[in-house]
Amino acid sequence: MASEIKPIWQRVLNNIGDRFMGWSFEVGGVSLLVWEIMRNTFPPKLDGEETWRNMYKVGVKSFPIVVVTALLVGAIMVIQSGMYIEQYGAYGLLGWGAGYSVFREVGPIMIGLMFSGRVGANNTAELGTMKVTDQIDALRALAIDPVRYLVMPRVFTMIVMMFLLVVVGDFVSLLGGAATSQYLLGVDMTLFAWSVITYVSLADFLHGLYKAVAFGFAIAVISCHFGLNTSGGAVGVGRSVNASVVGSAIAIFILDYLITYLDT
Amino acid sequence: MAAAPERMPLHHRMLASVGEPVIHVADTVKGIMRTFALTLHYTLRGRKRWDAIFEQLHEIGNRSVIFIAFTLGFLGMILIYQAGYQAMKITGDLQLLGGLFLQLLLRVFAPTITAMMLATRVGSGMAAQIGSMVVTEQVDALRMCAAQPVDYLVVPRFLASIVMSVVLTIFAVLVSYLAGAMVANTAFGVNFYTFFDMSFVGWFDVNICLTKALVFGATIPVIACQAGLIVTGGSEGVGQATTTAVVNCSLAVVILDFVISGLGYVVLNLL
Amino acid sequence: MIEVHNVTKLHFGRPVLKDITLSIPEGSNLGLIGPGGAGKSLLLKIICGLVVPDEGTVTIDGQDVFELDEIEIAKLRFRIGMLFQNYALFDFMNVADxxxxxxxxEGKLGEDEIAAKVQEQLDSVDLPTIGHQFPNELSGGMKKRVSFARAVVPEPPIVFYDDPTAGLDPVTSSKIFLLLKAMRDEKGVTSVTISHDIEGIKDICDNFALLDRGELIFWGSRDEVESTDLSLVRQFWDGFSDDELG
Incomplete structure (x- = not known):
């Protein structure tokens, strides 16, 4: 911005400082939003109709891509495990290899990233458009709290839907895996199923579901934060959506690590 | 949009509800294919604008480094944690952890997750930028100055993305591997010498990793720019395009990953 | 000579332009007026081949715009200057670029000549020192003038102005209209101007067309406008509404 020429070290420091301030602003904003959400959760204040509409929209929108993703992820994991299984001839472990990795890690991460791209990004775009067209201010002028009216239903919806989608996704990915093992690897489906049932435990399944809930919450909060802090017209909306998906991806990996660390 | 759907008889509505998504997907794929063909055409024929390519290399590469390091670093830690824990429980033998981890990283995780991250950061960025250019009539202005939008906007991004996808994937392997080594060392006491075991990794693994990186790198900008170029309407349209870009890019990555993995498996069996 | 023949454009099956036929002889200046959403900008974009109509043809100097190949249309577009409604300045380049x-x-001139011409244009729009600035640092009026400079720098014989004074204060508007007038008187361009500023374009244009909801309601010379009895034309021309509100 300033056109006078500064020494290089000063510019580097400036740059680092700017970045740091930017990140601090976002982290602070997200924390404040979480605090607002907590305040609205005890006692719960939820606009039933808005929630229901959101659930329908989110579910319908993300179901097909989650199913496609899960099918392929299951298939890919079976192919990868297959490469080792073939080497050692341990066909009975195929279902375990695929099931374990999908349930615990790959499933929630991939579905989370897809969910963030589909629902989170869409949410940011929607709230961002409302913000730049002054609709949020209009709500405030009507004494309606945007957090309560807009954010709460979305947070609730995204947690519930992420949970349900991971449950569905887990089973669909097993179907994809079973089909791949039968037709590409030539390992009988029943053997695959037996392997899943015998070796994959309920704990593995639950581990993925904890992650689903955490990701759902994180995606909701982050996408709402960036949406509500949009400025600068169409360009600003694009920038917000970009920032929102990047933030969500970072949150997904950090939370995944924390949950893996705590729950093993 | 469609005229009064409730007036149609039931079987029409059922057909419509199946047909509409099918047509939508077919249209999207057709649009992407056309943009891809045009991109190739101009890549081979048009003059290279090196300054624009370098700008995009910077935009795609340098500005994604921290993001990729962060996410892939965590991924390495997560995977080693899970794998190490299982190995401890079942065999108690962690000798193979590092070698197998590197192989898996090359075959699936590094190219796929890097591409997912590029789809997220770069794909959405491109769609947002080009979409904004469409709604502010900049793309029309380009055309009025006889600059083809695909030639002018997509080609530099396409070339830069291919290069940077390969570079970032290699970077991602390193970061993940090092982060994994840290966790293996601190949590399971595997020493670094045992962990850095290259004996499993062959040319097959390196090739499949680079092939995937190349293909993903070529796919993401085309899909993202296509989403941006077809924007209509104001800020709503731009938001929509950005969302579409992330979803379509991610889906394309997963689908292509499946295809390449399947082909790789077949090739491996033939070898 | 620009000829528009039976142009119809559909949007989701609904016509947004219905059967428009117009011609703009060389050296004449057409003023395109009408309420918002009537399809004026769309018509302009169809004329320069940016949007393909569902029916009808557009010919410029005998060439059918939609039959041309890539190289021919490029050549044609170097002869058309366009001032866009939303400025359409490239935000990744500075003003001079x-x-x-x-x-x-176009690739005909060397860098030195280009720099000289750019400076000449900046001088002529009265913004001689902003070449190094970026579009987002400029005010609306400055952006319009830069956009104007970009439209006319290759000295095109045909210029389209899409609402050159939208959202500008009266002083800046009058500056813009002076620039348009200079284009007409000094360069003898053929032009189409969309504007809601009737008083402004009365000075610039010699022919007027009125579009309403995609239909060409009226098209004629200045004298014909002043003598017509069509109520919508009268309202636009005289700037009042005799209908009840509602």
Missing amino acids: NIAFPLRQ
């Missing part, structure tokens, strides 16, 4: 862009694309 923006103005130089059409010249560089």
Whole structure:
């Protein structure tokens, strides 16, 4: 911005400082939003109709891509495990290899990233458009709290839907895996199923579901934060959506690590 | 949009509800294919604008480094944690952890997750930028100055993305591997010498990793720019395009990953 | 000579332009007026081949715009200057590069000549010192003038102005209209101007067309406008509404 020429070290420091301030602003904003959400959760204040509409929209929108993703992820994991299984001839472990990795890690991460791209990004775009067209201010002028009216239903919806989608996704990915093992690897489906049932435990399944809930919450909060802090017209909306998906991806990996660390 | 759907008889509505998504997907794929063909055409024929390519290399590469390091670093830690824990429980033998981890990283995780991250950061960025250019009539202005939008906007991004996808994937392997080594060392006491075991990794693994990186790198900008170029309407349209870009890019990555993995498996069996 | 023949454009099956036929002889200046959403900008974009109509043809100097191949349309577009409604300045280039862009694309001039022409244009729009600035640092009026400079820098014989004074204060508006007038009187361009500023374009244009909801309601010379009894034309021309509100 300033056109006078500064020494290089000063510019580097400036740059680092700017970045740091930017990140601090976002982290602070997200924390404040979480605090607002907590305040609205005890006692719960939820606009039933808005929630229901959101659930329908989110579910319908993300179901097909989650199913496609899960099918392929299951298939890919079976192919990868297959490469080792073939080497050692341990066909009975195929279902375990695929099931374990999908349930615990790959499933929630991939579905989370897809969910963030589909629902989170869409949410940011929607709230961002409302913000730049002054609709949020209009709500405030009507004494309606945007957090309560807009954010709460979305947070609730995204947690519930992420949970349900991971449950569905887990089973669909097993179907994809079973089909791949039968037709590409030539390992009988029943053997695959037996392997899943015998070796994959309920704990593995639950581990993925904890992650689903955490990701759902994180995606909701982050996408709402960036949406509500949009400025600068169409360009600003694009920038917000970009920032929102990047933030969500970072949150997904950090939370995944924390949950893996705590729950093993 | 469609005229009064409730007036149609039931079987029409059922057909419509199946047909509409099918047509939508077919249209999207057709649009992407056309943009891809045009991109190739101009890549081979048009003059290279090196300054624009370098700008995009910077935009795609340098500005994604921290993001990729962060996410892939965590991924390495997560995977080693899970794998190490299982190995401890079942065999108690962690000798193979590092070698197998590197192989898996090359075959699936590094190219796929890097591409997912590029789809997220770069794909959405491109769609947002080009979409904004469409709604502010900049793309029309380009055309009025006889600059083809695909030639002018997509080609530099396409070339830069291919290069940077390969570079970032290699970077991602390193970061993940090092982060994994840290966790293996601190949590399971595997020493670094045992962990850095290259004996499993062959040319097959390196090739499949680079092939995937190349293909993903070529796919993401085309899909993202296509989403941006077809924007209509104001800020709503731009938001929509950005969302579409992330979803379509991610889906394309997963689908292509499946295809390449399947082909790789077949090739491996033939070898 | 620009001829528009039976142009119809559909949007989701609904016509947004219905059977428009117009001609703009060389050296004449057409003023395109009408309420918002009537399809004026769309018509302009169809004329320069940016949007393909569902029916009808557009010919410019005998060439059918939609039959041309890539190289021919490029040549044609170097002869058309367009001032866009939303400025359409490239936000990734500074002002000087923006103005130089059409010249560089044309590839006829060397960098020195281009720099000289850019400076000449900046002087003529009375913004001689902003070449190094970026579009987002400029005010609306400055952006309009830069956009104007970019449209006319290759000295095109045909210029389209899409609402050149939208959202500008009266002083800046009158400056813009002075620029348009200079284009007409000094360069003898053929032009189409969309504007809601009737008083402004009365000075610029010699022919007027009125579009309403995609239909060409009226098309004629200045004298014909002043003598017509069509109520919508009268309302626009005299700037009042005799209908009840509602």
